[in-house]
Each structure stands twice: as C-alpha cells, then as structure tokens.
Amino acid sequence: MDATLPDAMPVPHPRRDSADAHADAPAYDLIELFFFAYRDFVSDPDRILSEYNFGRAHHRVLHFVSRQPGLTIAELLDILRITKQSLNRVLKELIETGFIESRTGTADRRQRHLHATTQGHHLARKLADLQTGRITQSLASIDPKAKEAISAYLLGLIDPDDRAHVQRLVFGRRET
C-alpha cells in the first residue's frame, strides 16, 4: 500500500499519548463499518417486532428483562439511559400485552421486579436468535480466536466509568 513512498519521506512520528487522538488520520473505515453494521444488525428484529406493533424500545426492554429476571425499574433506567416517562410507555404496553410481569418487591415493597412471561421469554429468544445468526455467520468467516479481540474492542468503546458496570451486566450473572 505504501509501496510508492520514498524512503526519505519525513513521517511525523506517531505519538501514542492516547490523549491527542485527533493527531491521527480519522478511522473512517471503523466509523463507517460500525454505522452500516448497526443498521443491519437491528433490521431483523425490527421486522418481527412490527408484527406485534412493537418498536426497538420494546425490544431493548424485553431483552434486558428477559436476561435479568427481577430487574427493578431503577436498574432498567440505568441500563437504557432513558427517562422514567419514556420507559413507562413501552413497559406498560409490554405488561398489558402479557410479555412482561411486574411484581411488587418483598423486601422493599416500593420496588417493582420485572419478569418476562413465558411468551416474553419466547419472543426475546426469537429476536436474540436472529441476531445470533448474523453474528455466527460473520464469526464463521474469520479467525475463531478473534472473538475475544472483538469483545475487548467493543468494551473499550464504552465510557470508562461504565465499563465495569457493563462487564458485570454482560459477563457476570446477577446476584442482587
């Protein structure tokens, strides 16, 4: 690629201060691939969800509730980073249509512990399977060892102060 570069070309030495990242050429490839990949990654679930008159917001709620039975409202808000009012609309719909169940806490009766119903788990799984299919297909074409690197990369894109939280969420199962 750099075959035509004359040897003597003064190349400003790359500093890896990690703070002045904008000294580097923009990583257009990874920026754009991320955009296109995300666009298609959510497209399969979108199709299924529209059959139920649900949107992406419903998917996110159902996903995390299904994954973490007993999740409280506050915890869910913290994961999704949306307001109580935004959550409430979609959550209400998911409860009314029987995909999620809200149970009053026993230790703290102010809390609501959310659980997916059988129907809810089923839909969540169906959507996860679709996305897993896409992931599996993609992983199949590359070095199987790369999976850890990909996880590490994605984790590294997350805000540092949230990284531990996400790590617990994704890799550890809940104890609360």
Add this chain to the structure above:
Amino acid sequence: MDATLPDAMPVPHPRRDSADAHADAPAYDLIELFFFAYRDFVSDPDRILSEYNFGRAHHRVLHFVSRQPGLTIAELLDILRITKQSLNRVLKELIETGFIESRTGTADRRQRHLHATTQGHHLARKLADLQTGRITQSLASIDPKAKEAISAYLLGLIDPDDRAHVQRLVFGRRET
C-alpha cells in the same frame, strides 16, 4: 451461567449448518456489547451537534457528503436508507446554515451534487476525530493485529447483498 434460564427452553443439539444459527446459544455478550458500544460511540458527536442545533441525522448526512464530495441525492438515500422526505428536511438545514452546498450536475442537470463547504468539512472532521479518539483508545488496549479481524467482523454483519457496496464505499475511493 444458565441457572436462570426459563424452564421451557428446549436445547436442541447444536448443528453447525451455519444456516440454522438459532440452534446455538444466543451470543448475548456480543449482542449487548454492541448495544452499549454504539450507545457511547455516538454520544460524543451528539454533544457537539446539539451546539449547532443539529442531530444525528445531520451528522450522518454531513459525514458521507464530506467523505464523498459530489454525492448525489439518490446515492445518499441509498446509503442512509431513509426516504427522500426525511433526508430533505435535514439536508435543507445543512445547506441553509452553510455546511453543505448543492450543485446542479453538468452531465445530467437533473442531479444535485453535494459538497461540504469549508465549514462543513471542518465540523465533519471534528466529529470524526472524536470518534477516532475513542476507537484509538480502544484499539490501544488490544492486539494490533486484531484490527483486520474487527473490520471483517463488522463487514460480516452487513447484509450480504450490500457488502460489496459498503466495501467500495468504505475502502475504495469514488471514481464517479
């Protein structure tokens, strides 16, 4: 790990047909990491954009126009996968505020060729630099060889019929 899995979940034996990916356990880790990574990846640009009263839609338009000077409306619609009407609203604002310029085609006078102004290129670059910073930070913590694997993975997530198109867009420069 599966201790909390809903009871009714049948576990079919894993076949490696690559077609029926949903025989596999869901790739919850990559699914969730992708969600959290994307959430934070767009957060830095969002902050800057709001200073200009722009949103993500403006960012996407500005980005691709800046990257591919002379892009036509039809080509842009194909990249973004939104309707003409949706594009028009944000594009109009970007033109009115002097970030993008629309030039009537010479060969085909029906077409509009879009170009970022100096101001437009500047903002696009600023936003790309922010995202590049995040990417660089993340890449710094992993095997430098992994970058190719990550690109390949993201490319693999894209719809097969679009993959060549995206590849041209991302890795090749335009000749039109």
Add this chain to the structure above:
DNA sequence: GAGATATGTCAATAAGGCTGACTTAAAAGC
C-alpha cells in the same frame, strides 16, 4: 413523624422517521 426514595402519571414538546400525492425539470426512448 419527617424526610428520602421508588414508582407512576399528566401535559407539552422535539427529532427523526414514515406514507401518499403531486410538481418540475431534464434526460431517454422511439
């Protein structure tokens, strides 16, 4: 009992998508 906390709800607003219908200008086809 006072105050803090977890949740729920009303109302108004905004961004960014969508569909459908229609116009204008210009190119292409015959």
Add this chain to the structure above:
DNA sequence: GCTTTTAAGTCAGCCTTATTGACATATCTC
C-alpha cells in the same frame, strides 16, 4: 418531436421514541 421515465423537491399528516417539568402515592429510613 413527442412520450415516458427519472431526479429532485414539496405539502400534509402521522407514528415512535425521546425530552422536560410538575406532581401524586406508597413505602422505607432515620
């Protein structure tokens, strides 16, 4: 040259998902 197709622009109305702000209720903590 006339017709059809294509590229772009526009009007109107609607939906989803988010926001802010204000306030209500039940329950826990001190």
